[in-house]
Amino acid sequence: MITDPEGTILALFAAFCRIGGAIMVMPGFSTARVPMMLRLMIAVAVSMAILPIMWDDIYPKVGGQDLAYVRLVGIEVIVGVVIGLVARYYVLGLQFTGTVITMMIGFNAPPMNDVLEDTAENQLTNMISFAGLLVLFMLDFHHVIFEAIAQSYRVMPPGAAFDAQAVLVTLTDSLGQIFMIMLRLASPYIIYGLLFNMSIGLVNKLAPQIPISFISAPYLMMGGLFLVYLGIAAMLKLFADGFVTVMQGL
Template sequence: MIETAVLAAFLAFCRIGACFMFLPGLGSARVPPQIRLFVAVAASLALLMHLWEVIAPHVTRQPGPLLLLVGSELLIGSLIGLVARYYVLSLQFIGSAIAMMIGFGMAGGGPAIEEQEPQPAIAVLISFSALMLLFVLNFHHAIIGALVGSYRLAPVNALFDPQSALVDLTDTLSEAFMVMIRLGSPFVAYGILVNLAIGFINKLTPQIPIYFISLPFVIAGGLLLLYIAIGTFLSLFADGFFPVTVGR
């Protein structure tokens, strides 16, 4: 009985822990691995009592089938975490594009919230605000609910389906980037119109360095547009998170 309980807890930790390692925020490079590990262990033990009936019957002591179950659970948990992480990574992409469109692309920034690579300050601000909004809206509760529901859709004995996982990841990327393109479309239009106008002016007065003169005005206009649109931007981002990720 003790061995069954330990193996069941380990199988639960494989799926839940793998998901938590890739989750936005908890899976960030800013969070120490020890914290992520302890949170994953705590969540696994807390959910084990609710998942006992769907995990314990499939526990086996044979090394071969047990390793197969462990690998399958790790891949399923990673898939759930990656679906949520791809949505936030697409926001980082459009944040960097917005920074470039409003003239902040060349400005020195700091490390990204989720990764170690440097990112423009505007993109970091947008990513951090969106991530904080997700935590305020308890997206981690929805992820935990999705993990519990995943045992109904993908039981332990069903094993990992690579084709279905690839379809889910592809659809998530497609829908997430469509959402982000719609959110960033005002800034894309602003960048195109401003650069087009500056190009015409530069043709009329080629002896004047129009680009360097106009850059402060381009940044000021972009910041004003960001100030006006940031509330709606974050609201639409949060509205699209659940249908694109856990609603799948």
Template structure:
């Protein structure tokens, strides 16, 4: 092969390292239920589509020198993994609050197989996670991920090695923002659980001879499901609005 062909192949491989690492961790596409071949071909297709836009950022640094190429490959893998990890952390925060909601309304005792991943989760929490993931794809959040990958070359160019300190700051900020958003989403259910359990406790003290737990549990679950019915639309809307700000910096 000619020198120009070698340079193009190296530039394409560097772009594939960042894009493929991001797709390997981003929600939805990284699911175990998506075949590995599909993920590979999607990463290759995205690399081919974005290579024309990234030509100026990649071609000047596509070196065949192993001493330069090795660190660049490692840096590209870490940068792409960071972008995918930020989106994954946001989804994990929602999965956490979904499991907490199921527990707070008394519906978390029976865990089932996960849809997006293989970990067992309460059915109510799985409904929340899967609905939010589907909503993000409907709102083209994967386009935002691709846009973030393109913009990442302005802040993390190929010739600059991965900055672990800045990455930890981004991860910490994402975890903090995701926690606050998840707390907002689950706050009605936290208040509901406190009030209901406090009421059940008072009733149990007043009538200790009655098995209040077995009598109150169906009513607690029914009230929680009614609250979930009226709150789910607002929850998903707030979750989708906060995605870009929490994971991609707006």
């Protein structure tokens, strides 16, 4: 039996602000292919599920003046967005890796519609980013994020002062980790592209009258696609392993 309906609703809305802020920017849930109403229903369902677990942390903080509650709501939204942004940056890092790979192997096909967003993207980048997101869903990455949100109530309880410096440090450290992981994923293709182009440049110096660069373009692409065929399984495995490492940094 609910003895304080008003306080329960206020506590549920406070939980919804943090959960909804994360789902608003989370990869997969925030794409243009997911209807807004479906995202709203997911956020409400997760908030109702997490409220009984975090009741002792949320409910005592929702009482008091209206201005204090409005401030609490604003901070809760920002905290949720920060947690969701870390996961979104990680998936965007894989998309950036796909763009680097297409450039290094010379795969410059005309862009097509993105699988996830309403933008144009290269076909190989589309395949890599969609495959990475699919692997994360298969490994229940959203459970990891929801667990991180639940743990965040211990680190950043509702009603506490907002520490902008700590948030910026968290985002900066996460971006640093993501950059190193994505550089590791793209390093074979970067080395392949550099070695191939250096070799072609040396051959072109020996025979300047022959347009070696035009002749070598199909071989560059063929070798690069074959390298993608051999290494994409290991790349996605390293991508999935790195996600847990990045989220544990929160």
